[in-house]
Amino acid sequence: AQKITQTQPGMFVQEKEAVTLDCTYDTSDQSYGLFWYKQPSSGEMIFLIYQGSYDEQNATEGRYSLNFQKARKSANLVISASQLGDSAMYFCAMSPFGNEKLTFGTGTRLTIIP
Amino acid sequence: DGGITQSPKYLFRKEGQNVTLSCEQNLNHDAMYWYRQDPGQGLRLIYYSQIVNDFQKGDIAEGYSVSREKKESFPLTVTSAQKNPTAFYLCASSAGGAYYEQYFGPGTRLTVT
Numbered sequence: 001a002q003k004i005t006q007t008q009p010g011m012f013v014q015e016k017e018a019v020t021l022d023c024t025y026d027t028s029d030q031s032y033g034l035f036w037y038k039q040p041s042s043g044e045m046i047f048l049i050y051q052g053s054y055d056e057q058n059a060t061e062g063r064y065s066l067n068f069q070k071a072r073k074s075a076n077l078v079i080s081a082s083q084l085g086d087s088a089m090y091f092c093a094m095s096p097f098g099n100e101k102l103t104f105g106t107g108t109r110l111t112i113i114p
Numbered sequence: 115d116g117g118i119t120q121s122p123k124y125l126f127r128k129e130g131q132n133v134t135l136s137c138e139q140n141l142n143h144d145a146m147y148w149y150r151q152d153p154g155q156g157l158r159l160i161y162y163s164q165i166v167n168d169f170q171k172g173d174i175a176e177g178y179s180v181s182r183e184k185k186e187s188f189p190l191t192v193t194s195a196q197k198n199p200t201a202f203y204l205c206a207s208s209a210g211g212a213y214y215e216q217y218f219g220p221g222t223r224l225t226v227t
Binding site: 004035037043044045047050091093100101102104105106107 | 145154155156157162164172202208214215217220
């Protein structure tokens with residue numbers, strides 16, 4: 001079974017600062033994928049970034065990067081130069097190779113302060 | 115525009131009634147999913163389907179049923195057997211395979227009184 005832990009229920013960050021959202025995971029699978037999603041107040045889940053367990057380089061997508069530390073089983077999301085529109089819930093998720101079932105964490109509510 | 119539609123956005127039902135939530139996608143994705151989200155919680159998988167006419171139970175399938183008669187459609191029925199049906203329901207689709215991201219619809223908020 002897979003488990004995702006997000007220990008920060010809420011975070012407040014000043015606009016234009018960088019922010020790191022923590023995610024640790026537990027799995028016995030050797031191959032797996034890690035995902036981050038953003039959920040604005042409207043409710044829709046927006047895909048942000050993906051990291052494969054065998055990818056040697058950390059994934060990046062624009063202002064988003066994933067700090068992947070396999071030995072520590074952590075997959076933290078880093079948002080550079082935060083914007084007011086980044087205020088939302090952020091969810092970390094994972095799926096094992098060959099299985100499309102996503103397991104989600106409980107999320108972190110990020111609030112950007114002007 | 116390609117995407118996933120869920121209707122309606124808000125749904126109200128009396129206890130003891132079955133209710134069907136709609137999910138349609140025009141992304142030509144093979145796989146579709148239904149999730150439930152409760153306040154302050156992450157998403158939990160109800161059912162998923164990798165191909166037409168086939169679907170599998172997720173982690174919380176009890177009290178729910180689905181069908182996949184067309185590639186574009188994956189309706190979810192919340193039956194009267196579901197003990198706590200009030201929740202936010204999200205439908206998703208993907209190209210298939212564990213390394214493909216899932217695209218989500220706008221969700222349906224179901225309230226049962």
